[in-house]
Amino acid sequence: GAVVSQHPSWVICKSGTSVKIECRSLDFQATTMFWYRQFPKQSLMLMATSNEGSKATYEQGVEKDKFLINHASLTLSTLTVTSAHPEDSSFYICSAHPGEGSLRDGGELFFGEGSRLTVL
Amino acid sequence: AQKVTQAQTEISVVEKEDVTLDCVYETRDTTYYLFWYKQPPSGELVFLIRRNSFDEQNEISGRYSWNFQKSTSSFNFTITASQVVDSAVYFCALSENTDKLIFGTGTRLQVFP
Numbered sequence: 001g002a003v004v005s006q007h008p009s010w011v012i013c014k015s016g017t018s019v020k021i022e023c024r025s026l027d028f029q030a031t032t033m034f035w036y037r038q039f040p041k042q043s044l045m046l047m048a049t050s051n052e053g054s055k056a057t058y059e060q061g062v063e064k065d066k067f068l069i070n071h072a073s074l075t076l077s078t079l080t081v082t083s084a085h086p087e088d089s090s091f092y093i094c095s096a097h098p099g100e101g102s103l104r105d106g107g108e109l110f111f112g113e114g115s116r117l118t119v120l
Numbered sequence: 121a122q123k124v125t126q127a128q129t130e131i132s133v134v135e136k137e138d139v140t141l142d143c144v145y146e147t148r149d150t151t152y153y154l155f156w157y158k159q160p161p162s163g164e165l166v167f168l169i170r171r172n173s174f175d176e177q178n179e180i181s182g183r184y185s186w187n188f189q190k191s192t193s194s195f196n197f198t199i200t201a202s203q204v205v206d207s208a209v210y211f212c213a214l215s216e217n218t219d220k221l222i223f224g225t226g227t228r229l230q231v232f233p
Contacts, residue, residue, distance in 0.1 A: 032219060034219070108167075
């Protein structure tokens with residue numbers, strides 16, 4: 001089946017640094033990718049929709065300048081947490097679906113393995 | 121507005137017991153999709169099932185079964201003869217006529233030997 005891969009799977013950084021997380025679709029092209037955030041023992045909250053070749057669409061309450069999303073190719077979306085602080089520590093998960101279909105048309109969503117960010 | 125409620129925060133059972141995880145959803149759309157995902161301790165989401173709003177047929181897959189009731193806006197998940205490997209957090213999710221998933225708060229299932 002289709003695979004979505006995230007890198008790194010975990011990262012520890014100092015407060016104030018920026019961290020980039022990559023989400024790759026390994027065997028399909030993804031015009032749309034989604035970024036979710038999950039705090040410990042909580043649910044997944046959608047942060048933004050990443051659109052290939054255009055600006056990301058952010059959910060209400062998500063800081064665009066804090067969480068920079070770039071979807072420069074059909075197989076790669078990146079999430080950069082800028083000037084990270086301890087409250088940004090979380091589990092970040094991306095999902096993607098092939099460009100030929102949305103859920104409405106029977107397309108499937110595939111999730112990455114997640115990236116655990118710890119900011120000291 | 122769309123919303124998914126999983127009222128059970130944690131469930132503990134002993135191996136071989138049956139267990140049902142509840143999911144109640146809210147949506148104004150007539151076309152929507154419901155999902156169940158399993159999240160083991162490693163963190164990745166494992167897809168279990170997808171149902172569209174026009175298909176109320178219940179489904180069975182091995183020890184897993186799902187009961188979709190539009191009349192009560194519920195999409196419950198039953199594990200028969202639970203095993204220790206079933207221990208995980210289970211999420212119910214809803215998608216309206218978009219590709220975004222709205223997740224419930226999850227139910228942590230612990231199966232003890």
